[in-house]
Amino acid sequence: MAEVPSVGTARAPSPPSEPPVAKKPRLEAPEQPVSLPVSTPAFKTASKPKQSKTQKRRQQYNALPEPCSSDDVLWREITEILGEEYVNTNLAEETDRLSPFEYHQELEMQVVAICSTGSALATSTESSRPWVVVVPFCFPGETVRVRVYRNARLHSFADLLEVVTPNPEFRDNSLVRCKYFGTCAGCQYQMVSYEKQLDLKRDVVVKAYENFSNLPRSAMPPIESTMPSPKQYEYRTKITPHFEAPTKSQVRDRNSNNNPTDRAERPEWFDIGFNRVGTHKVIDIEDCPIATPIIRETLPAVRANALKNIWTYKRGVSLILRDSLAPAPASTTPADPATDPDSEPHVCITEHRGHIREKVGPLTFEYPASSFFQNNNAVLPSLTAYVASRIAASPGPAPTHLVDAYCGAGLFAIALAPTFNTVAGIELAADSIRAATRNAALNGLPADKISFRAGDAADIFAAVRVDFPPAKTVLVIDPPRKGCDGPFIEQLLQFRAGTVVYVSCNVHTQARDVGAIVNQSAADGKGGKYVLESLRGVDLFPQTAHVESVAVLRLVGDP
Ligand SMILES: C[S@@+](CC[C@H](N)C(=O)[O-])C[C@H]1O[C@@H](n2cnc3c(N)ncnc32)[C@H](O)[C@@H]1O
Numbered sequence: 001m002a003e004v005p006s007v008g009t010a011r012a013p014s015p016p017s018e019p020p021v022a023k024k025p026r027l028e029a030p031e032q033p034v035s036l037p038v039s040t041p042a043f044k045t046a047s048k049p050k051q052s053k054t055q056k057r058r059q060q061y062n063a064l065p066e067p068c069s070s071d072d073v074l075w076r077e078i079t080e081i082l083g084e085e086y087v088n089t090n091l092a093e094e095t096d097r098l099s100p101f102e103y104h105q106e107l108e109m110q111v112v113a114i115c116s117t118g119s120a121l122a123t124s125t126e127s128s129r130p131w132v133v134v135v136p137f138c139f140p141g142e143t144v145r146v147r148v149y150r151n152a153r154l155h156s157f158a159d160l161l162e163v164v165t166p167n168p169e170f171r172d173n174s175l176v177r178c179k180y181f182g183t184c185a186g187c188q189y190q191m192v193s194y195e196k197q198l199d200l201k202r203d204v205v206v207k208a209y210e211n212f213s214n215l216p217r218s219a220m221p222p223i224e225s226t227m228p229s230p231k232q233y234e235y236r237t238k239i240t241p242h243f244e245a246p247t248k249s250q251v252r253d254r255n256s257n258n259n260p261t262d263r264a265e266r267p268e269w270f271d272i273g274f275n276r277v278g279t280h281k282v283i284d285i286e287d288c289p290i291a292t293p294i295i296r297e298t299l300p301a302v303r304a305n306a307l308k309n310i311w312t313y314k315r316g317v318s319l320i321l322r323d324s325l326a327p328a329p330a331s332t333t334p335a336d337p338a339t340d341p342d343s344e345p346h347v348c349i350t351e352h353r354g355h356i357r358e359k360v361g362p363l364t365f366e367y368p369a370s371s372f373f374q375n376n377n378a379v380l381p382s383l384t385a386y387v388a389s390r391i392a393a394s395p396g397p398a399p400t401h402l403v404d405a406y407c408g409a410g411l412f413a414i415a416l417a418p419t420f421n422t423v424a425g426i427e428l429a430a431d432s433i434r435a436a437t438r439n440a441a442l443n444g445l446p447a448d449k450i451s452f453r454a455g456d457a458a459d460i461f462a463a464v465r466v467d468f469p470p471a472k473t474v475l476v477i478d479p480p481r482k483g484c485d486g487p488f489i490e491q492l493l494q495f496r497a498g499t500v501v502y503v504s505c506n507v508h509t510q511a512r513d514v515g516a517i518v519n520q521s522a523a524d525g526k527g528g529k530y531v532l533e534s535l536r537g538v539d540l541f542p543q544t545a546h547v548e549s550v551a552v553l554r555l556v557g558d559p
Contacts, residue, residue: 067512068509068512070117072508073115073116073208073211073508074117074119074155075153076211077113077115077116077121077207078121078132078154078155080113081112081113081121081123081132082131082154083130086130087154090154096153096154097151097153098129099131099151099156100128100129101131101133101148101151103148103149103151104147104148105147105148106145106146106147106161107124107126107133107146107148107158108124108126108143108144108145108146109124109133109135109143109144109145109146110122110124110125110143111135111138111139111140111141111142111143111144111167112140113140114200114203115134116203116204116508118136118188118189118544118545119134119135119188120135120136120137120138120139120140120144121133121134121135121155122134122135122138122144122146122158130154131155131156132154132155132156133146133148133155133156133157134155134156134157134158135157135158135159135160136159136160136188136277137160137182137188137191137277138160138163139167139169139170139171139192140167140170141165141167141170142163142164142167142170142171143163143164143165144160144161144162144163144164145160145161145164146158146160146161147159147161149278157278159278160182169196170196171191171192172192175190175191175192176190176191177190177233177289178190178287178288178289178290179287180283180285182277183276183277183283184273184274184276184277184283185274185275185276185278185279186274186288187290187544188543188545189543189544190543194228194542197539197542197543198225198226198228198537198539199226200545201545201547202223202224202225202226202537204537204545204547205223205226205507205535205536205537205547205549206223208507208508208510208511208549209223209507209511209514209515209535211508211511212508212509212511212512212515213511213512213514213515213518214512214515214516214519215514215515215518215519215532219518219532220532220535221532221535223535223537224534224535224536224537225536226536226537226538226539226547227379227382227383227386227536227537227538227539228379229376229378229539229540229541230378230379231376231378231542232542233289233290233543234289234290234291234293234296235290235292235376235379236288236290236292236295236375236376236541237295237322237373237375237376237377238295238320238321238322238323238373238375239288239291239295239320239321240318240319240320240321241272241273241274241299241302241318241319241321242272242273242274242282242316242317243270243271243272243273243282243306243316243317243319244269244316245314245315245316245317246267246269246310246313250267250269251311254267266307270284270307270310271283271284272285272303272306272307272319273285273286274288286299286300286303287299290541290543291321292346293346294323294347294348295321295322295323295348297348298321298348298350302319302321302350306319319350320349320350320351320352320369320370321348321349322348322349322350322356322369323346323348323349323356323358323377324354324355324356324357324369325344325345325357325358325359326345326346326347326357327347327355327357341358344359349369351369352370353368353369354369355367355368355369356368356369358373358377359377360377360380360384360411360415361381361385361415363414363415363439363443364439364442364443365409365410365411365414365435365439365442366409367408367409367432367435368431368432368435370431371409371429371435372408372409372429372432373408373409374411374540375540376540376541379539379540380411383503383538383540383550384411384412384415384416386536386538386550387412387416387501387503388415388416388419390501390533390534390550390552391416391419391474391499394498394499394554395554396471396498398419398472399420399472399473399474399498400420400421400422400469400472400473401420401424401467401468401469401472401473402417402420402422402424403423403424403426403460403473403474403476403497404423404424404425404426404476404478405425405457405460405475405476405488406426406428406457406477406478406480407425407426407427407433407436407478408427408429408432408436408478409436409439410435410436410437410440410452412503413425413436413440413450413452413476414436414439414440414443414445414450417440417449417450420449420474421449422449422450422467422468423445423449424450424451424452424453424460424463424464424468425450425451425452425453426452426454426455426456426457426459426463427454427455427457428455428456428457429454430454433452433454437451437452456488457477457479457484457488458485458490458491461491461495464495470495470496470497471498471555471559473497473498473499474497474498474499474500474501475495475497475499475500475501476500476501476503477500477502478502478504479509480505481509482506482509483506483512483513484509484513489513489516489517489520492517493517493520493521493524496526496527496528496559497555498554498555499552499553499554499555500517500530500552500553501550501551501553502514502550502551502552502553503548503549503550504549504550505540505546507537507547507548510551514532514551517530517553518531518532518553521555527557527558528555528556528557528558528559529556529557530553530554530555530556531553531554531556532551532552532553533552533554534551534552535550535551535552536549537549538550
């Protein structure tokens, strides 16, 4: 028997089944991907009659998951296991919520697949009907004992109780380095060799493009092996442990207790850390081995301080611990390209209003602690070098102009700038734009070569239309998890940059957007069409199921 993570606390039972009110949607593939908001209607729709809360809840209960959401990713993989016909029949006959399993029923199951969310999908030959059970921390080929804690549409969620038959192809429990692994929701794969983790992440990219891009296989390039992170532990440069404030009754209890010794102790309800797997409940975490050394060293003091002040908090708090290089003696001096970031002294910034300084290869970046920057510094030199190499592989004349949409503090714009004549970046967050402008100067890039503006990403096209020759322009896009919106894709197709590099922290919305760009460019008759030239996952978060992805699109044919 393999050692298994401890089981979570008892969970609330599933909500009672509500009678469905509307016919359920079927699963037939839509002619156009349902999720593409590529054109917004030019007309105003009639205002809908107001719904009661119950009606809204019923509608949500009956609706299929929002396209490209993690529920949707799970749902598609469940459908693949059960078969579309079976799923459609159950939806039509409204038998999709008739679970064969009771709340807290214990079962032995066979794991048949690993889902892109990192959980395993299991079935049982003893089940009275085909049904999938979603279980964390196990792998295909394993027999596991589980306890059901929630029933949903044609699937249930369960805690792992025991791995009855482990699969050594995936599992080596001696690799686990964290005492919270199996309870904390942060990591999924500590018991998997790093090589295998990279393979699992490649599979996520493959499945994302199969399920969400609406592209035929012939339009997909061979998907490269996942780019590894040089550090597999102690890489995370930012963590945000959180805790709940005391409730009114906890405050009352404390005030009625006159014993000062008791008052000084840690209240038994006080937990500070990350969520317990499968819940929104915080568990107490004293150390996080994927965080950088300075963050691990600082965490005990930050926890102690939160505990000292716990009775002053009125609502839950999310703390921040961010790794930074110690402030430069004079931060306006250009970065010393020879210095290795690991050999410089680090500090941990715990103030949202603090400032971070970070080196990516020879480049220096400074930005406010509360704003976005990639959380794995160790892999950034390989990531930016890979993007540069894909751009350089352009078959035509070398590109001269670069647009960095969703540019944050200027990571890609600044790292790629040396081979371009002119660079423009755009970003919604004004403080990130101020940081990007300053970072360009810090790295010796003149303002007449590189400029940044605050605004919606779609606005960049109006700004560069006159001066940037589309065929010699590279467009880098790195949007948030929800991907690009319709107006942005419309503008992108209108502008038709020679190369588009799409960097993404959500390969599912990336697949949807890339599919839209490829398919629409072939159909809109505006000259040239985009082909997906390369696709590669990048591991920014070892030990977790998360994968980032870089897709390169090239405009081919006469523009
Ligand atoms: C995944 S981050 C990438 C940042 C940057 N490329 C980097 O690697 O550091 C996405 C960025 O998009 C910005 N953003 C979100 N919505 C946006 C929009 N509609 N237009 C422009 N920027 C946006 C966010 O503020 C965030 O900085």
